[in-house]
Amino acid sequence: MKTYKVNVNGTQYMVEIELIDGTAAQATPAPAEIPAATSAAPVGGETVTSPMPGTILDVKVAAGQTVKAGDVLMVLEAMKMENEIMAPVDGTVAAVNVQKGSAVQSGDVLCSIN
Numbered sequence: 441m442k443t444y445k446v447n448v449n450g451t452q453y454m455v456e457i458e459l460i461d462g463t464a465a466q467a468t469p470a471p472a473e474i475p476a477a478t479s480a481a482p483v484g485g486e487t488v489t490s491p492m493p494g495t496i497l498d499v500k501v502a503a504g505q506t507v508k509a510g511d512v513l514m515v516l517e518a519m520k521m522e523n524e525i526m527a528p529v530d531g532t533v534a535a536v537n538v539q540k541g542s543a544v545q546s547g548d549v550l551c552s553i554n
């Protein structure tokens with residue numbers, strides 16, 4: 441039996457594969473004891489993701505800056521409309537993952553707040 445670490449949609453699983461009759465293998469997934477590593481947000485942080493595909497027109501915050509819920513973090517242009525991306529919580533900006541002119545897809549991490 442061999443054990444492998446597999447990442448599926450950002451969640452890590454430990455998978456044990458056992459050879460049966462020497463011809464076929466069967467996988468049994470179990471949640472990993474190790475949390476999935478993400479560089480986007482430290483443990484306990486809040487990630488801010490893109491609600492739709494578009495282009496970042498302006499970034500109004502920097503890492504280390506204090507923000508309040510509702511503050512504008514950046515402006516996203518999508519379908520010829522400017523959309524303000526606002527802070528979901530009070531905190532300090534831990535990381536900004538995009539810059540002005542960046543193309544983003546729906547679900548991409550824009551920044552994280554501690």
